[in-house]
Amino acid sequence: MVFSESRLKEIEEIKHRYPEGRHKSALLPVLHLAQEDHGWLPVDVMDEVAKVLDLHPIEVYEVATFYTMFHVKPVGKYVLEVCRTGPCCNVGAEELIIYLEEKLGIQSGETTPDGLFTIKPVECLAACGTGPVLQIGPKYHYHEHLTKEKIDQLIDDLRAKA
């Protein structure tokens, strides 16, 4: 079962935000829910999204592959999305991405062998005054004024939680 009963109810409510016949508008919100439940968006999950929204599967694939937040390949339990755009780089984002890579023993875009962490450099998160910044789905809380010490703490906390 791709969606739980309560999720299906939630999806029905989302569809009501839009006028009659315009339920395709629910696609992005529903893809976020699907990713929250499954960690990423394998084809069978996207097909199920198509089914519940009465869309052709291709309509889901083309959208899921367009937007950077959707993972269409397997990722770790925690995707560490670190801003790599100019203002963050000028306050040390690149050094911190390298620190993360060395600490976790993987390159950006890769996942740790235990399946816990993926490092994913992303573009501007609108936190240029409080950079460097990192966020982790599905809640996407902002970790601002990032330092090596904060990264150590964050990784420890996530490992303890996992």
Add this chain to the structure above:
Amino acid sequence: MGKKILLEHVAVPGIHTLEVYRKMGGYESVRKALKEMTPDGVVEEVKKSGLRGRGGAGFPTGMKWSFLDKKSDKPRYLVCNADESEPGTFKDRYLMERIPHLLIEGMITSSFALGARTSYIYVRGEMMYVIRILEKAIAEAYAAGFLGKNILGSDYSLDLHVQPGGGAYICGEETALLESLEGKRGNPRNKPPFPAVWGLYGCPTVVNNVETIADVPWIVNNGGDAYAAIGIGKSTGTKLISACGNISKPGVYEIELGLSVEEFLNSEEYCGGIANGRALKAVVAGGSSVPILPAELILTTANNEKRLMTYESLSDGGFVTGTMLGSGGFIVFDDQQCIVRNLWNFTRFYHHESCGQCSPCREGTGWMEKVLHRIEHGHGKMSDIDLLVDVAKKIEGKTICPLGEAAAWPVASAIRHFRAEFEEHVRNPDSCVKKHLHRELVHAH
């Protein structure tokens, strides 16, 4: 202290709740508009105010509203653009996080003016926590009778929904945003027809930035003339400026339009001067897409007049010696910063964010990134510098949406004002003012 319209109560504890927000006079514009004014009356005040779009283009809001196709019998929509993704810009996130009800109040009053019965706030998906804040505030507004059927006992009804994006800079372009809201890829539409005629679901639609809509309650409460009395000339009212980079006090500041750039940069009330006692090298005044200006041209115009924080003064001299107010994303570079490296970074951003629809942008942004990468990494040729100018020129004006210009202008302006630095990179790759990490970050997506 300059006049505060948006952030006057930002420090009041609990201002994110309906209770405290109302105590500070919140939702008065909804009462006033619905009980004492006609929709056209509200549009008239917004026209009189001289308010201009705060997302970047600076188009007069009242005029945009008056383009809405009133003859059509289709539903009309108001869509708020909260896709804030322009590097250097973080004012809308700040506003929505701290005072969500200000945006909601603005949405209700503006929707009434435009005759919209359903409105949407499109928030970039990365700001999921802001979406939760807005949803909570909207629920409070429904419970208090400011949203839903027969608002405050009037015959006006409105539903307001928050829509998450999925991570795409291009969705800040209004027609790409509408495509995305319809559940599609964010490919900008050809214009005309403009959204005022053919917008969301093919219906007449107005798309306005968060800050623009948040200005409407004050205008309705105090009148368009009172708003127009703030600021200078055609730059009326206040503007949120998000300042970042090598300054003592990065942050979001509300300024009266007309403040001098020098005062904004150096006074303790705002940026507090360049950090660590360094010297100013350059400023990108309105988000990464606007032309970069060297220190001497950002503080004074080519005619040696004081440069002001207004649409007109910042663009004085055109793109030869001027820039744009843009989104208010004010990025400051000190004398340690490398212009070539920053430009390469921004160009990589535009390459990554090009939707791929138009060849000049899809291919050109990639070429510019590649050429800048080799100059920055010590493999550049002298001819590469003019090659960049040439590619930028061939993107500009040849694309469906302004992402083409957004990618071209930073390249053209950086080379115009800092050509010597590019040449020095080619001649002597190790001479760069800052010791870089010559290491590649993988393109993750």
